[in-house]
Amino acid sequence: AFAQTKTLIGASCFPLKSPLGKYGIVSWAEKVEAMSGGRLKIRLHEPGEIVPATEVLDAVRKGVVDVGMNTPAWQKGEFPAGDLFYTLPGGVFDFHDLFVWMYSGEGIKLQQEMYKGAVVAFPLGLTPPEEIWSTKPVKTLEDIKGLKIRAAGLSMELWKALGASVVLLPAGEVIPALRRGLIDAAEFAYPSMDYALGLHEVAKYLFNPPIHMGSNMFQLLINPKVWDGLAPDLKEIIKNAAIAATIEGYCQAWVDSMEAFEKIKQAGVQMTKLSPEDQKKAKEIAFKILEEKAKEDEYFKKVWESQKRFLEKIRPFYEFSKFDI
């Protein structure tokens, strides 16, 4: 058939120029256009420009826009299990686990099933591990007690369980709030993003491993009517462009972060790591939180069970193969 040009309108939950947008939906859109030889064009809009950042799912579902990049954790009131496709606290899933579970295991299938056909969903965008900034040294879990921390998602429960108080703050208020002592700590993003924002100027301590979350995974959402109207080859292109964009973006974000990490060190930021015992404790607490959540929501339970099964399968060989030094 004669190749027609079709333009899809897209919304993003992240600014298009930020690494999350650039290595996510922007890169995906460029690939789709290139791979389809221009038959499919994507017109992207900034968060809030048309659709509010937190309403991307609803906008795609209702057809306000055709496609969108979304964070599933932002609709936990409607889809409590969404958090599990985004990131898990306490190192339960590290930055490698989530990725493998998503693509090889049941992740993609379960994510799609969660939306019951309201939207077509694929993973899009994966971040390097995050880090936690603080204005006071944090060497043990004890030091977390009484800390006022800015957090989001499932990690809020973990911080609470560790005795910290969780403060909700919009992204724009994090730096002034740290500077002014309104909060003592903040989870924000990974080194290159944090450095660009200047977190090292307001918080002199950094601690890890990221007990609040591993890598974050985001998603590409497509309106089902739009999806059904696409030629089979274009559907393949959309799907594969998302995989390509995710892997490329993930690697690029690592490259950026390696440089940024060096600069953060040079800026005199003190870095500490929690001891293996503390890590274990945090992980146990996180496990308990996930078990509790699973009791509240059936679908959460189903996804969590899948993730537990996956861990049982992957861990033996993973532990066996990893260097202990």
Place this chain on the structure above:
Amino acid sequence: MSPEVMALIAMILVICLVLAGVRLAFAFMFLAVLFGYLYRGPTILDLFIQKTYEVMQNEVLIAVPLFVFMGLILERSEAAERLFSTMFQLFGPIRGGLAITTIIISTLFAACTGIIAASVTMMALIAFPAMLKRKYDKGLASGVVCAGGTLGILIPPSVMLVMMGPMCNLSVAKLFAGAMFPGLLLSALYIAYILLVSWLKPEVAPAVSVAERTAEKKTLIIQTLIYMIPVFGLLVGVLGSILLGMATPTEASAVGALGAIIIALVYRRLTLETLKLAVYETLKITSMVFFVIVGAGMFTSVFLFMRGGAMVEALLMATGFGKWGILALMMFVVFILGMFIDWIGILYIVLPVFLPVAVNLGFDPLYFVELIAINLQMSFLTPPFAYAIFFLKGVAPPEVKTTDIYRGVVPFVALQAVGLALCIAFPEIIMWLPTVTLK
């Protein structure tokens, strides 16, 4: 029809409808639904509910009703009356003294309230009759009250800056810090002007006879200080806690409202009736403001959906004016719109379109947004649509003609333009305080 042309028509229509007396909120909503439907079809309608829900969830905006409430309680607390009555005895015997007192008290109250309705009405009720009684020129007295009262929305806390924060993705605390010195600069310019005029033309701002003093000068100084305490307490509590980082603007607004209630209680001015009036008035102002915010949000979305933003940017770039030329052009557009359109309307029509252009041209968003805020000071005074003049007219005695007021505000509009030009030329006036206190 190309979407860009539709966007242009929508923009022209919104200005036409507003000028034709259509209530702002509903002009925005009507055009959003109409053009959204024409461009995207029925699926667009869900967007408008999502936009409404977004405004509802905006924690930063909670400061708006609380600052309004605080301002209204403070207005009825008699704090301004008491301060004025002692200060005018102190400074009255100086040429232009009453006008200067008015500006000083306006500045102090500007740092306590966030709305101009409260501050202009306060000064119009207290300072205006006092000046007229002492044979001040009606025009000068009007200009002083209008310009001084208008400072309330520039000097933080300010409802306008609270609304600008989430729109521009800027920290409200930073916006507050940035507006501090421009506000004080305007206040200083007003005082300098009054001194100059009363020196050149003593008859417009005569010195009050010392005989009007009811107490010793020393007693008056002490009294003035005593009456300043509650105002200063509120100022330090609200502004200090935001600028020094002890509280978010929303929290500070709640503390401020409590402070205003305490002042009213101490002065025995808090009755159930006062509270009821303040509560009802807060609701009406809040609903008015938020229906505009919601409507403007809908309209802006549709406008940007039709790529109106890119169109305006292309139009501005096509002028070939260069960075500073385009800035001047944008400032001029805001000034002209300010004559005819309410500040909330300007904020929501202009800012989403101009800000990205300014950022692309290399201007710091904080700097640019503050320039708009300073520019909007003029809109309160420029006829035909001028809030400050309306509020003053609403309480002024009948012998004060609208033409007196118009004549009186002209020099103050010029002073505001000078202040704006100074802030453009010396960005430090805006940027210094946010840099040292908040980064």
Place this chain on the structure above:
Amino acid sequence: MMAFVERIVRMLGKGGAWLVIPLNLVVLYEVFIRYVLNRPTDWVYDTAWMLFSALFLLGGGWTLQEGRHVRIDIILNALPGRVRLVWEIFFYVVMLIPIMAILSWKGVEYASYAWRMGERLSTTTWGFPSAPVKTMIPLGFSLVLVQGIVELIKNLRKLKQGRV
């Protein structure tokens, strides 16, 4: 009938107005518990924005009744009364009433979905049901709608009686 509708609109508006007091109190409570007891809560955050939403949505109708939605009537005031009246009727018939009807209807859809799904708030870990606050959306718009119909009828009567 019209007086009855106006009374309802006014009562809900006045009722909504008093929400500023609990709003102020919960935010103060948060200040106290965060700074004095060093223990921030999440329910305050959600409660605060829900109270504030209810406040301005409930007040929209009453604000219309009181003629307080901001407008610029300088040009309008220079026109003959009859023209003004016809323009006002045009505004209600073409702009306000249909738009408020659409937004009310869409708002009902939005809120009823939340009721059916038992959806909860996504903003914090508190997890309070989202349906009540989402119901404020159609309620707020329909209060403006019914008040708009009342205003229209009033204006039509004026036109008929030639009272301009």
